[in-house]
Amino acid sequence: MIVAKRKPLGEIVEMLAPYQKITVIGCRSCVAICLAGGEKEVKMLVSALKIKNRKEGRKQQIDGFVVERQCEKEWVKEVEERILDSDVTLSMACSLGAQTIGDMYPKHLTFPGLNTGMFGVPEEQGVWSEKCIGCGNCIIHTTGGICPIARCAKSMLNGPCGGSANGKCEVNLEVDCAWVAIYDRLKLQNRLDLIENFTPAKDWSTSHSGGRRIYVREDAKLSQHQKKGKEAVQ
Amino acid sequence: MAERRPKIIGFCCERHGMDSAVLAARTGKQFDASVRLVQVPCAGRVDGIHILQALEDGADAVFVLGCLEKNCYYDTGSIEARKRVEYVRQMLAEMGIEKERVEMFNAASTNAWAFPEIVAKMVEVAKKLGPIEEGERR
Known part of the structure; x- marks a missing residue:
C-alpha cells in the first residue's frame, strides 16, 4: 500500500x-x-x-x-x-x-x-516499512521474495557488499542488510544456489527515469463507441 | 466585574479516575467546581479527537484522568490514553498553542487528595493561559 x-x-x-x-x-x-x-x-x-x-x-x-x-x-x-x-x-x-x-x-x-x-507494509501497529519502489521489473522470485532494490541501501543486484556486518547495513546500523535476509530466506527454501548466479545490470527503462509511466490493458479499455454510451447513461 | 471562571473539561475513567473524584467529594475536600467531568468507561476510550473537540468548543484546558498505569482496570487503558494525550500536545505545539492546556493524570481510587490537586493544577494552568482566543486575553 x-x-x-x-x-x-x-x-x-x-x-x-x-x-x-x-x-x-x-x-x-x-x-x-x-x-x-x-x-x-x-x-x-x-x-x-x-x-x-x-x-x-x-x-x-x-x-x-x-x-x-x-x-x-x-x-x-x-x-x-x-x-x-x-x-x-x-x-x-x-x-x-x-x-x-x-x-x-x-x-x-x-x-x-x-x-x-x-510503497510499504504495516509491520506492526504503528510501524510501516518500505518493500518496493515500483521499478516495473520485479525479480523477487530470484531473491527469496525479498526486494533488493527497495531494501538494500545501495539497491545492489549482487550482494551483499563489503559494508554488511553482523546482518546490518553500514549505511545505518539499525537497518537489516537486505542481502543477509535474502541469503537466509534462500537457505530456508533450499535454493542457496541462486545466490551464486550473477545478475547483470538492471534495465531501468521500466522505472520512473523515462518519465510518466502509463499501463494499458487493451481488453479492459473502452472503445469510443462504449465511452459515448457510458456518457449518455450518466 | 466578576473574575472569569476557567472552562476545564476532565475525561475520567469510571474506575479509579471517577472514584477518586467521588471520594474527594465524600470526604469533604475542596476543589474548583468549574471543572466539567465526562465519565468514560476507560481512559483508553478517550481519543485525540475528543480532546481537540473540547478545545474547539471553547474549553481552556482539558485533562484525562485514568487509573495508575500498573493498576489499570483494563490493563493498558491509561498507557494508551497517555500516548494519545502526548500526540495531541504535539499537534498543539506544532500550531503554536500552549501544550500545557492538555494533561494526562493517573490516580488511585483510595487517594482522596489526588483529585483536588489535579483540579487545582489545571485551574492554575487555565487561569495563567486564559482562553485560547488571543483577543479575549487582553
Missing part, C-alpha cells in the same frame, strides 16, 4: 491561510490504514485548524469528509459539489488522490495535506 505522513501543521496552516472556505478530503484506502488521512485523521485536522483559527480570531469555514478512494474519479465525482463549493481543497490522500482532484477540476485549487512516502 501507499504510505504517507501528515505534513507539519504549521505548513498546512500557512498553505490555507489566504482562503475562506476550505474542504478537507480524506481517503478510506491506504492512507486510512497508515493512519495519515482516514476519517479520524481528517476530523482531528479539521478540529486542530478550527482551534488555531479560534486562537488567531481568523474566520474560515472548514469542512472535512472522506471518500472511499480518492484516486478514482467515480468516487471524487460523488462529492464534486462540495469540492467546487470551496476556495481550496486540502487532500488528505496520497499525492495520487490530490492529483486526481486536481486533474478533474483544474481551475480549482487542490493542496496536499500529506507527504506521500513509499
Whole structure:
C-alpha cells in the first residue's frame, strides 16, 4: 500500500491561510490504514485548524469528509459539489488522490495535506516499512521474495557488499542488510544456489527515469463507441 | 466585574479516575467546581479527537484522568490514553498553542487528595493561559 505522513501543521496552516472556505478530503484506502488521512485523521485536522483559527480570531469555514478512494474519479465525482463549493481543497490522500482532484477540476485549487512516502507494509501497529519502489521489473522470485532494490541501501543486484556486518547495513546500523535476509530466506527454501548466479545490470527503462509511466490493458479499455454510451447513461 | 471562571473539561475513567473524584467529594475536600467531568468507561476510550473537540468548543484546558498505569482496570487503558494525550500536545505545539492546556493524570481510587490537586493544577494552568482566543486575553 501507499504510505504517507501528515505534513507539519504549521505548513498546512500557512498553505490555507489566504482562503475562506476550505474542504478537507480524506481517503478510506491506504492512507486510512497508515493512519495519515482516514476519517479520524481528517476530523482531528479539521478540529486542530478550527482551534488555531479560534486562537488567531481568523474566520474560515472548514469542512472535512472522506471518500472511499480518492484516486478514482467515480468516487471524487460523488462529492464534486462540495469540492467546487470551496476556495481550496486540502487532500488528505496520497499525492495520487490530490492529483486526481486536481486533474478533474483544474481551475480549482487542490493542496496536499500529506507527504506521500513509499510503497510499504504495516509491520506492526504503528510501524510501516518500505518493500518496493515500483521499478516495473520485479525479480523477487530470484531473491527469496525479498526486494533488493527497495531494501538494500545501495539497491545492489549482487550482494551483499563489503559494508554488511553482523546482518546490518553500514549505511545505518539499525537497518537489516537486505542481502543477509535474502541469503537466509534462500537457505530456508533450499535454493542457496541462486545466490551464486550473477545478475547483470538492471534495465531501468521500466522505472520512473523515462518519465510518466502509463499501463494499458487493451481488453479492459473502452472503445469510443462504449465511452459515448457510458456518457449518455450518466 | 466578576473574575472569569476557567472552562476545564476532565475525561475520567469510571474506575479509579471517577472514584477518586467521588471520594474527594465524600470526604469533604475542596476543589474548583468549574471543572466539567465526562465519565468514560476507560481512559483508553478517550481519543485525540475528543480532546481537540473540547478545545474547539471553547474549553481552556482539558485533562484525562485514568487509573495508575500498573493498576489499570483494563490493563493498558491509561498507557494508551497517555500516548494519545502526548500526540495531541504535539499537534498543539506544532500550531503554536500552549501544550500545557492538555494533561494526562493517573490516580488511585483510595487517594482522596489526588483529585483536588489535579483540579487545582489545571485551574492554575487555565487561569495563567486564559482562553485560547488571543483577543479575549487582553
